[in-house]
Amino acid sequence: MTTKINTYKKFSNVFLLIFALFFTFSLKSIASEPQEEIVSEVHENIGAAVSHETIKNPNANVDIAAVAMEHISDSHFWHLYGEGHDAVSFPLPVILYSNINGLQFFMSSKFNHGHDAYGNYSIVDEKIVSSNPTESLFDISITKNVAQLLFSALLIIWIFLSIASSYKKQGITSAPKGKQSFFEPLIVFVRDEIAKENIGHGYAKYVPYLLTVFFIILINNVIGMIPISANLTGNIAFTLVLSLGTFIVTNINGNKDYWKHIFLPKPFFLWLILMPIELAGIFIKPFALMLRLFANMAAGHIIVISLVGLIFVFKSIYMAPVSIAFTLFIDLLECLVALLQAYIFTMLTALFIGASTADHNHDGAHTDDDEKLVKGH
Amino acid sequence: MTSTFILASLIEPAVGLIFWTTLTFILLLVILGKFAWKPILTAINTREKGIEDALASAENALNEMRELKSSNEKILSDARTERDNLLKEARDTKDSIIAEAKAKSQSEADRIMSSAREQITNEKNAAVAELKNQVATLSIEIAEKILRSELSNDEKQKALVNNLMKDVNLN
Numbered sequence: 001m002t003t004k005i006n007t008y009k010k011f012s013n014v015f016l017l018i019f020a021l022f023f024t025f026s027l028k029s030i031a032s033e034p035q036e037e038i039v040s041e042v043h044e045n046i047g048a049a050v051s052h053e054t055i056k057n058p059n060a061n062v063d064i065a066a067v068a069m070e071h072i073s074d075s076h077f078w079h080l081y082g083e084g085h086d087a088v089s090f091p092l093p094v095i096l097y098s099n100i101n102g103l104q105f106f107m108s109s110k111f112n113h114g115h116d117a118y119g120n121y122s123i124v125d126e127k128i129v130s131s132n133p134t135e136s137l138f139d140i141s142i143t144k145n146v147a148q149l150l151f152s153a154l155l156i157i158w159i160f161l162s163i164a165s166s167y168k169k170q171g172i173t174s175a176p177k178g179k180q181s182f183f184e185p186l187i188v189f190v191r192d193e194i195a196k197e198n199i200g201h202g203y204a205k206y207v208p209y210l211l212t213v214f215f216i217i218l219i220n221n222v223i224g225m226i227p228i229s230a231n232l233t234g235n236i237a238f239t240l241v242l243s244l245g246t247f248i249v250t251n252i253n254g255n256k257d258y259w260k261h262i263f264l265p266k267p268f269f270l271w272l273i274l275m276p277i278e279l280a281g282i283f284i285k286p287f288a289l290m291l292r293l294f295a296n297m298a299a300g301h302i303i304v305i306s307l308v309g310l311i312f313v314f315k316s317i318y319m320a321p322v323s324i325a326f327t328l329f330i331d332l333l334e335c336l337v338a339l340l341q342a343y344i345f346t347m348l349t350a351l352f353i354g355a356s357t358a359d360h361n362h363d364g365a366h367t368d369d370d371e372k373l374v375k376g377h
Numbered sequence: 378m379t380s381t382f383i384l385a386s387l388i389e390p391a392v393g394l395i396f397w398t399t400l401t402f403i404l405l406l407v408i409l410g411k412f413a414w415k416p417i418l419t420a421i422n423t424r425e426k427g428i429e430d431a432l433a434s435a436e437n438a439l440n441e442m443r444e445l446k447s448s449n450e451k452i453l454s455d456a457r458t459e460r461d462n463l464l465k466e467a468r469d470t471k472d473s474i475i476a477e478a479k480a481k482s483q484s485e486a487d488r489i490m491s492s493a494r495e496q497i498t499n500e501k502n503a504a505v506a507e508l509k510n511q512v513a514t515l516s517i518e519i520a521e522k523i524l525r526s527e528l529s530n531d532e533k534q535k536a537l538v539n540n541l542m543k544d545v546n547l548n
Contacts, residue, residue, distance in 0.1 A: 073387060074394060095393075140393040149394075153401045160413035167420035172427065187417060208414040212406050237390035241398040298387070 064309035072231045072301045073126055074145045076108040080228055087113055092147055096121070096128065097138040108141070145238065148230040152219050159183065160215070190214050190346060198350035199357065206353050209249060213242060214346040217293065221338035224297065225331065233341070234297030236290065243290035246349040251282065254356035285352055289345060296341050300334045 078090035091109030098104065110118040120130045121137075128139050142150070163180050170177070176184045190211050195203040220232045232238050262282065265274040307326045311319045528534045 069387065074391060138392055140396050142397075143391075143393060145394050146397040149397055149401050153405055156405060157408055157413075160409055160417065164413045164416040164420075167416055172420045172424040184417075184421065188421060191418070191421075207418060208410040209406065211414055212402070212409050216402065216405060235391075235394060236388050237392075237394035238398050240390045241395055241402055245402065294388075 062309065062312040064306060064313060067309060068302045068305040070126075071305045072234055072298050074143045074230070074235060075126055076111065076123060076128070076141055076143055077113065078144050078147065078228075078230075089113065092142050092144065094128065094141040095139075097140065098130070098135055100132065100135045144230040145232045145235055148220070148223060148232050149238070152216065152223055152232070156215055156219055186214075186218075187211060194343070194347050194350045198347060199354040202357060203350075203354075206249070206350065209245075210346050210350055213245070213349060214342050217242070217345055218339065218342035221297065221342060224301070225334055225338060231298065231301050234294055234299075234301055236294045239290040239294040242293070242345065243286040246289055246352060247283070247286040249349070250286075250352045250356045253353060255359065257359055258356040285348075289348055293341055293345050296337060300330070300337055303330050304334070 076092055076094060077087075078092060080088045080090070082088050091107045094104075094106050094108050094110075096104045106118065110116075111121075111123050114123040114126075116122070117131070120132050120135065121128050122131070123129075128137060128141070130137055159179060160183070163183055166177070166180050175181070191203075191207050194214070195207045195210050199206055217233055220238075223229050224231055224233055262278040263275060265271065265278050304327055307323050307330065310323045310326075311317070313319075528537070
C-alpha cells in the first residue's frame with residue numbers, strides 16, 4: 001500500500017511540475033497582450049469560424065483552433081447544426097444573480113444566438129456580461145453542460161433505482177437480468193478492484209461515494225461522445241467539484257498516521273524540505289485529478305474536431321475519407337478512454353482515501369516493492 | 378493567439394457549473410446512497426454470502442460423504458474381518474466339538490461295550506448256571522425216568538444191579 005502511494009506521489013509531482021510550467025508560460029504570454037483587442041478578435045473568429053463568409057468565399061481560411069475551442073466550451077444554447085444566423089439551436093434558461101437587479105430568469109433565445117443584447121446583458125465569449133460596469137453577475141444559468149449534468153443525474157438515478165428495485169422484486173437468488181446484469185459487474189468491480197484493493201480495511205464506508213463518482217464520470221464520458229452533446233467531463237468546473245470531493249473525503253477521514261506523515265515526515269533532518277512537499281501534496285493530488293480528467297476528455301474532443309477540420313484546412317473533399325478513418329479510430333480510442341478515465345479517477349480517489357486511513361508504519365517503506373511497481377507500470 | 382485566450386477561459390472554472398455540479402453531485406450522493414447503493418450492495422453481498430455458504434456447505438457435504446464413505450469402508454472391512462474371525466472360530470468350535478463328541482462317544486461306546494460285555498458275561502454265567510441247574514434237574518428227571526423204567530420190573534432191577542455190580546471193583 002504505502003509503496004504504491006509513494007511511487008504514485010513521485011509521478012504526480014513530476015507531472016504537476018510540467019503542467020504548472022506549461023500553464024504559467026501560456027498564461028504569461030496571454031497576459032502580456034492587450035486584453036480588449038483579444039476579446040474582439042475572439043468574438044469575430046468564433047462567429048466567422050465556418051460561417052457565411054466561408055461559404056461565400058471558399059478560399060477563406062477556417063480557424064480550426066477556434067472551432068475546436070468553441071466546440072468544447074460551455075454555451076447558453078444547445079447548438080444542433082448550422083452556423084451564424086442559420087444555426088439551429090435550443091435556447092436554454094438563463095439564471096442570473098446581479099447585485100443590482102437581484103435574481104433574474106429568462107430564456108437565452110432573448111440573446112438571438114448571442115448576437116443581440118438583452119437589456120444590459122449581452123453574451124461575449126460565451127459569457128454573459130453587463131454593460132453596467134458597477135453590476136457584478138453570478139451566472140448560474142442552465143447552460144448546455146448543466147442541462148446535460150441534470151439529464152445524466154436523472155439517467156443515473158433512473159438506472160440505479162430501477163436496478164435496486166429489481167433486486168427487491170426478483171430477490172437475490174435469481175441471476176441478474178437486463179440493466180442489472182450490465183451494471184452489476186461494474187458495481188462489483190468498483191467495490192472489489194477499486195475500493196477493497198486500494199482502501200483495505202474499512203473500505204465498505206467509501207463504496208457508495210466511489211460508485212457515485214465512477215458512474216457520474218462514466219455516464220457523462222459516454223454521453224459526451226455523442227456528437228451534439230456537451231463536453232461536461234472535459235470541463236474544468238465539473239472536474240474541480242469532483243476532485244474537491246476527493247480532497248474533502250480524503251482529509252476528513254485522514255487519521256493520525258496520515259497527518260503525522262505530513263507534518264512530521266521521516267527522516268527528521270530532511271524535515272524542512274519534506275514537510276512543505278507533503279503539505280503541498282494534499283492539494284496537488286486532487287489538483288492532478290482535476291487536470292487529468294479535464295485534459296483527457298477535452299483533448300479527445302479537440303482531436304476529433306481537428307481531424308474533421310482537416311477537410312477545411314486542405315479545402316478538399318478527398319480529405320474526408322482520411323478524416324473519417326482517423327476520427328473513427330480516435331472515437332474507438334475515446335470509448336476506451338471514457339471507461340479508463342472513470343476508472344482512474346475513482347481508483348486514485350480510493351488510493352488517496354486508502355493512504356489517509358491506513359494505519360501503517362512508514363519505516364522501511366521504500367523497499368524493492370517500489371521497483372516492482374514501477375516495472376508493473 | 379485567439380485559441381490561446383480561449384484555452385485560458387477554458388481552464389477558468391465557471392461559477393454556475395461549479396454551483397450546479399456541487400448541488401447535483403451532493404443530491405446524487407444522498408439519493409443513490411440511500412435508495413440505490415445501499416439495497417444493491419446489500420443484495421450483492423447477501424448473494425455472495427449465500428453463494429459462499431452454499432459452496433462451503435457443498436464442500437462440507439462432500440467431506441462428510443467422503444468421511445462417511447471411508448467410515449463405511451472401515452465398517453465393511455471390520456465386518457469382513459469379524460466374519461472371517463467368526464467363521465474361523467466356528468470352524469474351530471466345530472472341530473473341537475466334533476473331536477470332543479468323538480472322544481466322548483468313543484468313551485461312551487467303550488463304556489457301553491464294556492458294560493455290555495460284563496452284562497453278557499453275567500448273563501452267560503447266569504444262563505450257564507441255569508442251564509446247569511436245568512441239566513441237573515433234567516438229568517435227575519431223566520435218571521428218575523430211566524430208573525423208573527429200569528426198575529419197573531424185578532428182572533431189570535436185578536440186571537441193573539448186576540450191571541452196576543460188574544462195574545464196581547470191589548477191591
